[in-house]
Amino acid sequence: MHLTTLTTLALFLVLVQVQIQATSAKTTIRIRRKSGVVRLPSHSLVAANKRHGLGLDLPSLVDLVNHGDFLFSARVSVADQHFDVDLDTGSSDLWLRGPNCKAWDGSCGSHTPAINTTVDSLKPTGESFSAHYGSGSVAGQVYSGPVSLANISTTLKFGVSTRERGFKTSPAGLWGLAFPALNQIEGGNFVDSAGVHSFSFYFSDSRDKEEGELTVNGMDSSRIQGDLFWVPITSRSYYQFTPTQGSFRINDKVIPIPEGSSAISDTGTSLMLVPNDISDSINAAIGARPFDAPSGLHVIDCNILKTGPSILQYVLDAGVAGLCVSGISRIGELGKHGINYIFGDTFLRAAYTVHDLVNNRIGFAQSVHHPLP
Secondary structure (H helix, E strand, C coil): CCCCCCCCECCCCCEEEEEEECCEEEEEEEECCCCEEEECCCCHHHHHHHHHHHCCCCCCEEEEEEEEECCCEEEECCCEEEEEEEEECCCCCCEEEEEECCCCCCCCCCCCCCCCCCCCCEEEEEEEEEECCEEEEEEEEEEEEEEECCCCCEEEEEEEEEECCCCCCCCCEEEEEEHHCCCCCCCCCHHHCCCCCCEEECCHHHHHCCEEEEEECCHHHHHEEEEEEEECCCEECCCCEECCCCCEECCCEEEEEECCEEEEEEECCEEEEHHHHHHHHHHCCCCCCEEEECCCCEECCCCCHHHHCCHHHEEEEEEECCCCEEEEEEEEHHHHHCCCCCCCCCCCCEEEEEEECCEEEEEEECCCCCCCC
């Protein structure tokens, strides 16, 4: 879906309780779990397999760069050219900034390299494309060529932008990981084309000074606490599911998630977006105040974090001394399209996620963070 600015929110929840306690030193996400999680090799075994040529069938990993907890990017290869892109489970197309890109808002800036479309391995298809996201839009020409993510390679149709709006952040493009139903470029679905069975995300916290991690065709069990709780994917477009028996707990206040709600897990959304009334209730309970009515943003005095409800993983530095931004916001107009909750990066920093495409399910577990000195 790609909402990388402060006007984004996230949706998620299913038999999950988000608990914020005033007496605790940190925010805890409690997830009811099933037993029987499959443990897969850790990062160290993958590295040894590559270094020593052991020939083991192990997951592929790539580090994720944390951009102030608002955005996580990964280094990818397209036609032997390397780019940092935003990985988005809320969309399905791959596109990169083109050499002739133009934008009125600075989206086609010089801070990221454009793809060289003249190399022999890239072929123009003669097609054009356009795509609209929660934070902007893009249009351009379609090319075909070799692409690689986490050492998983395929030949794919992808977009080269000639116009952009709302993409002023540092990554050079967007790499969609959702299902073919969302593709604007026919034959442009990486997950389908590369035969990906599963992929898992660990999002770091900037306070820990470490990077995140994407694991393709497996998971990193060293990054989770306890077992995974699995929920069925209800629509093979977004990673959509039905949250049941979920609730938000702030001290003694319980805010239930209504039955029949729909949610998606979306790495392209910076915040956690919830129904407007629930957002207002949560933010009032933690001491946040409205900042920008149209966007639904709330701000909170950073000093409250030291004395009030423990919400460190759910607030972001506003870049102004003493002022923080609540990572839980109103879903607004997005809620009119049948999705009530968007669980974006604010939530995903606390919950490790496994997207199991073979069994049509998503797994959630509490993330284990390893702060660096």
